[in-house]
Amino acid sequence: MTRVVVSGLGTVSPLGCDTESFWQAVLSGSERFGEASTLPGKGIRVTEVQDPSFMEGLGLSPTTCDRSALFAAAAARRALAAAGLGQGLPRPERVGVILGNAAGGLCTLDEQYSRLHQNKRLHPMTVPKVMTSSSASWVSIATGAAGPCFVTSSACASSSHAIGIAMQFLRAGLADIVIAGGTEAPLSAGTLLAWDAMRIMSRTQCRPFAAGRDGLMLAEGAGVIVLETEAHARSRGLTPTVEAAGFGFSADAGDIVAPNVDGMTRAMALALADADLDAGDLAYVNAHGTGTRANDRAETQALKRLFGDRPVPPASSIKGATGHALGAAGAFEAIATIMAIENGMAPPTANFDAPDPECDIDCVPNQARPMPIPAAMSNSFAFGGLNTALIFKSLK
Amino acid sequence: MSSEASKVTIDFLIELLQQVIAESPSRGESKVAAETWGPDTLLEDIGFGSYDLVEIIFKLEDHFNIEIDYNANNAINDVKTIGGLGDEIAKLVDKKQAA
Numbered sequence: 031m032t033r034v035v036v037s038g039l040g041t042v043s044p045l046g047c048d049t050e051s052f053w054q055a056v057l058s059g060s061e062r063f064g065e066a067s068t069l070p071g072k073g074i075r076v077t078e079v080q081d082p083s084f085m086e087g088l089g090l091s092p093t094t095c096d097r098s099a100l101f102a103a104a105a106a107r108r109a110l111a112a113a114g115l116g117q118g119l120p121r122p123e124r125v126g127v128i129l130g131n132a133a134g135g136l137c138t139l140d141e142q143y144s145r146l147h148q149n150k151r152l153h154p155m156t157v158p159k160v161m162t163s164s165s166a167s168w169v170s171i172a173t174g175a176a177g178p179c180f181v182t183s184s185a186c187a188s189s190s191h192a193i194g195i196a197m198q199f200l201r202a203g204l205a206d207i208v209i210a211g212g213t214e215a216p217l218s219a220g221t222l223l224a225w226d227a228m229r230i231m232s233r234t235q236c237r238p239f240a241a242g243r244d245g246l247m248l249a250e251g252a253g254v255i256v257l258e259t260e261a262h263a264r265s266r267g268l269t270p271t272v273e274a275a276g277f278g279f280s281a282d283a284g285d286i287v288a289p290n291v292d293g294m295t296r297a298m299a300l301a302l303a304d305a306d307l308d309a310g311d312l313a314y315v316n317a318h319g320t321g322t323r324a325n326d327r328a329e330t331q332a333l334k335r336l337f338g339d340r341p342v343p344p345a346s347s348i349k350g351a352t353g354h355a356l357g358a359a360g361a362f363e364a365i366a367t368i369m370a371i372e373n374g375m376a377p378p379t380a381n382f383d384a385p386d387p388e389c390d391i392d393c394v395p396n397q398a399r400p401m402p403i404p405a406a407m408s409n410s411f412a413f414g415g416l417n418t419a420l421i422f423k424s425l426k
Numbered sequence: 427m428s429s430e431a432s433k434v435t436i437d438f439l440i441e442l443l444q445q446v447i448a449e450s451p452s453r454g455e456s457k458v459a460a461e462t463w464g465p466d467t468l469l470e471d472i473g474f475g476s477y478d479l480v481e482i483i484f485k486l487e488d489h490f491n492i493e494i495d496y497n498a499n500n501a502i503n504d505v506k507t508i509g510g511l512g513d514e515i516a517k518l519v520d521k522k523q524a525a
Contacts, residue, residue, distance in 0.1 A: 091448075093449035153484065154484050155477075
């Protein structure tokens with residue numbers, strides 16, 4: 031089977047607009063949460079991309095692009111530069127764009143509905159800014175990628191689906207390179223209030239797997255991975271260090287919000303089979319770990335079921351540092367997993383206060399841990415019972 | 427609103443064109459320096475895209491506080507020059523202001 035490798039990474043995140051600052055902040059469990067600027071006085075804490083410099087040199091404008099598309103285009107440019115493709119694409123028609131996005135141009139929607147309620151006309155670019163596929167289109171426009179181009183939308187698993195499907199496209203010979211990942215800009219007032227209405231948002235800290243966990247915190251940004259067939263990467267003179275080795279996905283066919291241990295376990299088992307690995311080959315798991323009572327308990331059970339008699343390897347969630355960026359979360363976490371392999375370092379679960387007997391796994395509490403990581407898995411489990419697991423392997 | 431302010435002068439139109447094109451730089455690059463734009467400048471040479479007119483109409487509606495009877499399928503889209511565009515827009519604005 032055609033081997034798919036990682037050629038470049040790019041992020042625009044609340045933890046920094048380059049992968050190195052993102053990674054360092056993930057390792058230190060950096061606390062960047064603050065009150066949402068779009069909703070002052072409500073006590074809703076989020077992580078925002080506060081540094082507007084990610085827009086520099088992008089040649090795109092907020093008048094025509096939703097915030098989610100700006101994030102995506104900037105992250106894609108960074109990832110291509112890291113892949114040695116910053117000066118142009120070899121055969122643009124062989125370069126695809128597959129991005130995850132959960133909910134489209136939410137900031138634009140909020141802004142325009144606000145005009146509607148003031149009896150003002152809507153802006154003529156509203157439709158092209160709001161459409162969910164807009165971010166993929168803008169990445170194509172901003173990079174010249176002219177191959178298969180679309181958005182996958184599966185709530186919090188959106189970008190993991192995008193990365194997994196990109197792997198299949200490359201294996202199937204439908205492209206040489208795919209710009210894969212995800213983007214989300216969900217911190218509009220309306221979206222935050224909708225999430226708050228679900229009563230699952232923490233007012234304190236995001237503490238995945240910890241006894242004191244009291245919910246998730248939303249975030250924004252984009253993560254992009256340049257995936258490429260190994261042969262194509264080597265033909266450009268690259269020496270790839272990480273393989274995108276496995277993808278598994280499943281649907282619970284159950285509840286619209288409650289997590290399901292069976293569905294989670296099936297996705298992980300399928301990813302292992304796809305990567306031709308046994309559970310025991312995994313040295314590290316980057317967990318979905320949202321910080322809600324329900325997810326973290328179910329994910330712990332699923333991991334224990336997957337590993338059976340064997341110990342569950344260190345399994346941390348970076349959401350204590352990043353927050354939950356919904357359609358970008360899987361991409362952030364796949365990037366952290368790849369960097370964990372490259373750097374031999376398991377990122378910590380930040381803000382861990384005390385163990386919860388229902389989450390009795392080694393979640394790498396608070397301190398990053400140096401360790402060899404030849405293979406690792408990244409989980410994303412979405413509302414609606416849509417589960418994904420990605421497996422990356424070291425080629426060193 | 428003064429009668430002066432209610433006219434779509436060529437300078438005002440050029441200002442709007444520059445705004446709209448600056449806001450959507452990916453749509454094309456001007457082959458002609460902005461300070462030399464005039465009535466005979468071809469729209470295709472200034473990076474004017476198919477949808478830019480909609481945004482100009484939107485800005486004019488805001489500026490004059492009127493609703494302009496314009497549809498993106500109108501023949502106005504066939505004009506080739508800044509001057510031609512100005513004439514067509516002026517007709518639409520005058521028609522509305524006369525109403």
